[in-house]
Amino acid sequence: MSDDAHILTTDKLLMQFGGVTAVDNVDFSLKEGELRCLLGPNGAGKSTFFKCLTGQLTPTAGTVRFRGEDVTGWNTHDIVNLGVGIKTQVPNLFNGISVYENIRMAARRKHLKPMAREKAEAMMEKCGVAHLAKREVGLLAHGQRQLVELAMVLAEEPSLVLLDEPAAGMTGDERDRLADLVLETARSAAVIVVEHDMAFIRRIAKFVTVFNRGAIFREAMIDEILSDRAVQEIYLGKQADVAA
């Protein structure tokens, strides 16, 4: 299989901590411009897999390729500079600085000062945080922080966007806005979303990869996955069977 149309692939990716295998020989591929959701019960290895993609962890074995280039074990900033936008599970923001300044710093990576200012303002509008522009990020609610972080990610105009639990802690309205943003982003970039929030998943998902015990359990369209007995089982355990 050629890597031509694939923006991201992993080949036998293995991540072990001491005696525990968190990611078990995963072969994964994502096409350019594709939107993929990563699902699976707690401890399935989704976040660990995610961290191997972002450079936060160096895999024990196997490779990660971005547009054919081997980026396994690269530093995070080098991966980001290839055009990858990353939103971590726990929001990472500059807490003592304003929302506007946070986003402007992100925009500044790609634009000169005047353009960066415009871009930042546009991003704030888009993500619905313009009314918080001067507020100190550290004082915001969790859901708002997530939106700010998303704005920062998008401000750098990445071609691959990696989102780890972006909907966590959001209100219904915020979640709707997030879903719209993700769908819009997916029109021009490839997106991987790791999520637990089923309501959110249903709004955005098309093709889904389900993890279980560190390996890919199933890959299919969202409707198939939702009605798949085996998938339900791994989420609920065998009790579902007994109850039925």
Added chain:
Amino acid sequence: MDYALIIVIEMLRAISWLVLLASGLAIIFGMMRVINFAHGEFLMLGGYITIMSHNAGVNLWIAMLILAPLCVGVFGVLVERFIIRFLYGRILDSLLATWGLSLLMVGGVTLLFGNTVQGVSTPLGGVSVGEYQLPVYNFVLIGFAALLMLSIWAVLKFTKAGLIARATMQNPDMAETLGIRTTWVYMATFGIGSAVTGLAGGLLAPLTGVVPSMGVNFVGQSFITVITGGASMIAGTLSASTLLGSISQGMTFLTGPVYGDAALLLTALILLRVLPQGITGRIFKKSL
């Protein structure tokens, strides 16, 4: 052959020296992540108590092994209650406050005892090893260092208090929910760590004499040993002391004390570069 024996004993002595210097600091750092910048002055205090009380007629061994640890331990508890307690989690602030404390102690001791070096001769004389003479006191140091490490390990591993201490070290919040009064644990730890330091100060006093400003020399070595050792109290202190002590003593044998000191520091630098979380940050990770 005799010379080889001498080298081994001297190495052990150098390692023991570091163990004694660093143990008190390691106990406190290992438990509470507090850096006591006045550590050198605690040592100094132990030394002064030993020598002053001995000069006043107290038996040297009682002064060294009972009086010094007792007084410095109590002092430690007071320091914890009145100063350290407010600074948990604030590494920088605890650093600066304890640095202030160290200045205070130097000034205080100078006021009480003046600025000149006071000494006492090393007890127990010498012993012959082949055609060489060794101070018997070396073995006292080695013995006490070993005893110290063993006691700490035994207490941590086999006693209820030790279990409580380990629980609090690993997860203070969890310990609280189990009914452990972490404030008491911290107070006791600081007190015990100070007592150990006081003991060390007493033991080392006959070798160096005491003067109010002596703390400065020891702070560096203690810090380096503890930080290079990493988070584990015993494994960290032992591994760091062994490595640093033997290398520096080895260098001293070959080239003299100046380069011996430099070798210790350089080794620490390299170690930290290779193992940025200290030795027990990577190796022996879960050990005591």
Added chain:
Amino acid sequence: MEKNLAKDIGFWVMLGIGLAVMFIGPMVWGLFEIMQITQYVVLSVYALSLAYIWGFGGILSFGQAAFFGLGAYTFAVASINIGETTLPFALSFILPALFGAALGYFMFYGRLSDVYLGVVTMVVTLIFWKLINHTAGPEYSIGAARLGGFNGIPSIPILNVPGDAGAWLDPAQMFQVFMGILIIVYLCLRLIIASDFGRVSVGIRENETRASLLGYDIRRHKVIVFAIGSGIAGMSGAMWATYQTFIDPNAFSMEMSAKALVWVMAGGVGTLAGPILAVILLQWLSLKLGTMHILNNYFILGAILMGLVLLLPRGLLPSVRMLAERLWHMGRQKMEENAASRKATSDV
């Protein structure tokens, strides 16, 4: 936080005060005061070096004295050998900066952080201190300059007018030149901090992960910040050397490193003016206490330090600022209440 530098009143006030002191000082003060204040100026530059790397770069160094001493000794050795002071003075910035870059590379590319980083910087200073202390014999010399070991290096040339080796600066002139240097250092640091580079450094201090997620190589950034701080510290060391015409290994002492920490902490981490204030206050205090002989100098200083940490943990400047803000708000509230009550009564 992202105030435009030109609009920052505090900045202009500092600049104004600095220039005023520089030009009016020698006219108002006698020789003794001038020499004392020169001390404050030199130590302020030293304090600024740590204030920058710590407050605006997130690098807590326990060994700033390493560069102070390095700069001092570089100046001493170079000026004794060359006979003129201009090049040595430049070297006293360059050499420590280069060493700082090398050490920074060693530390930051090794992913050293917090306490461990602090200890490495402390160890480096200790190494310098120990080695220099043992260079007492005549065999330890660089060119015509004997390192002197614990005796130090005496008869260090006084700063001369560039190009004219015989034209030494008198105390008043030295004071003005040093004041000028302090002002320039302050200005440059403010400019750096307001620049894109500076903002990223502050970002790194706030959240390293976020900075690298934006694509910044935080290691490279830290090395540059650290090198700048090292150069400034080195330069202050040279200033000290030529002011005293004498330098000894105490320049590398733990006490010297600790003083920098105290000044920045007491003045307020994250400010530049605060540490300068702290230098003046604490040095003045030391001097006064030294002449009073009531209690021991160390004793009082230690008590003050502990008091500061326990009572004013954010440092002098931020605490004063907070107090001022609170008073301002209280005052405004009072005014509004008065206006409202007046309006209510007038409605009758």
